[in-house]
Amino acid sequence: MTIRVAIAGPRGKMGSEAVHTVMKNDQMELVAVLDHREIANSLENYTEFPNTYHVPVFRNLEDLFKTSKPDVFVDLTAPEAVYKHTKEALENGVRPVIGTTGFTDDQLDELTELSANLQLGAIIAPNFAIGAVLMMKFSQMAAAYLPEVEIIEMHHDRKLDAPSGTAIKTAQLIQENRRSHKQGHPNEEETLPGARGADFEGLRIHSVRLPGLVAHQQVLFGGEGQLLTLRHDSFNRSSFMSGVKFSIEKVMQLDELVYGLENIL
Numbered sequence: 001m002t003i004r005v006a007i008a009g010p011r012g013k014m015g016s017e018a019v020h021t022v023m024k025n026d027q028m029e030l031v032a033v034l035d036h037r038e039i040a041n042s043l044e045n046y047t048e049f050p051n052t053y054h055v056p057v058f059r060n061l062e063d064l065f066k067t068s069k070p071d072v073f074v075d076l077t078a079p080e081a082v083y084k085h086t087k088e089a090l091e092n093g094v095r096p097v098i099g100t101t102g103f104t105d106d107q108l109d110e111l112t113e114l115s116a117n118l119q120l121g122a123i124i125a126p127n128f129a130i131g132a133v134l135m136m137k138f139s140q141m142a143a144a145y146l147p148e149v150e151i152i153e154m155h156h157d158r159k160l161d162a163p164s165g166t167a168i169k170t171a172q173l174i175q176e177n178r179r180s181h182k183q184g185h186p187n188e189e190e191t192l193p194g195a196r197g198a199d200f201e202g203l204r205i206h207s208v209r210l211p212g213l214v215a216h217q218q219v220l221f222g223g224e225g226q227l228l229t230l231r232h233d234s235f236n237r238s239s240f241m242s243g244v245k246f247s248i249e250k251v252m253q254l255d256e257l258v259y260g261l262e263n264i265l
């Protein structure tokens with residue numbers, strides 16, 4: 001069976017890779033894209049996609065769903081848009097595969113409930129790279145033995161959300177094996193606000209934003225006379241594409257929302 005796929009954010013760094021990934025796949029058909037700017041009515045007229053086939057471009061998601069009838073909706077846009085897009089996809093009977101980060105806990109809870117009520121599969125993956133998923137799982141394991149942890153995530157300077165979705169998911173997984181407690185000296189003081197990073201149940205998350213970076217994370221576990229460092233680097237966006245392909249296939253078999261690829265790999 002061919003999976004009919006729609007992609008939101010086709011001009012973006014991730015969206016453009018995803019367009020090529022779907023177009024190259026014999027088991028998938030790119031039936032539409034969503035853009036919020038008026039560029040062209042067909043993807044083949046975008047400068048990013050010369051010599052491709054006709055794919056209609058929509059600026060309204062309801063119209064896209066009604067006209068193109070995709071099975072799966074892939075979102076690679078921006079934190080401010082993604083919750084509404086995901087909800088609309090589910091309400092229109094289309095299975096979301098979401099790479100965009102920046103959901104609040106309440107939004108995740110609401111979408112999980114909606115997906116369960118509709119018995120319609122959905123995947124929200126803070127990171128599609130298998131190496132990053134392994135780093136998160138290994139961090140969860142290590143936290144049972146080394147509960148003093150800090151996360152340093154490093155990204156390109158065009159990133160809108162901080163901390164990254166991956167850092168938040170890593171902290172959530174670590175918390176399944178770590179008692180909440182304040183780390184560092186009990187009397188420590190920040191002489192410059194923010195010096196100790198974001199506080200997640202006493203675990204600190206530091207966000208670095210610099211040109212030249214893509215997506216990198218270190219998880220540091222301190223122990224008596226020792227330090228364990230788990231590190232993952234994405235050097236380009238193709239590192240995420242096998243996870244995108246896997247998710248598009250997998251979501252067709254799901255009847256609930258899955259948050260994080262570690263639950264289905």
Ligand SMILES: NC(=O)C1=CN([C@@H]2O[C@H](COP(=O)(O)OP(=O)(O)OC[C@H]3O[C@@H](n4cnc5c(N)ncnc54)[C@H](OP(=O)(O)O)[C@@H]3O)[C@@H](O)[C@H]2O)C=CC1
Nearest residue numbers: 009011012013014035036076077081099100101126127128
């Ligand atoms: N899960 C994962 O493995 C990964 C997730 N990401 C996440 O994916 C998202 C996109 O990242 P990236 O590709 O680097 O970002 P880019 O800024 O390169 O791309 C985002 C694209 O979405 C477009 N866009 C913004 N808002 C809308 C909207 N409402 N409707 C349609 N299109 C819209 C933007 O257009 P314009 O620029 O004209 O505003 C842009 O073309 C981010 O949230 C990022 O964190 C990134 C890498 C891996």
Ligand SMILES: O=C(O)C1=N[C@H](C(=O)O)C[C@H](O)C1
Nearest residue numbers: 101126127159164165166215
């Ligand atoms: O914005 C990015 O680039 C990335 N976003 C995701 C995140 O917030 O974790 C995944 C990856 O780190 C790249």
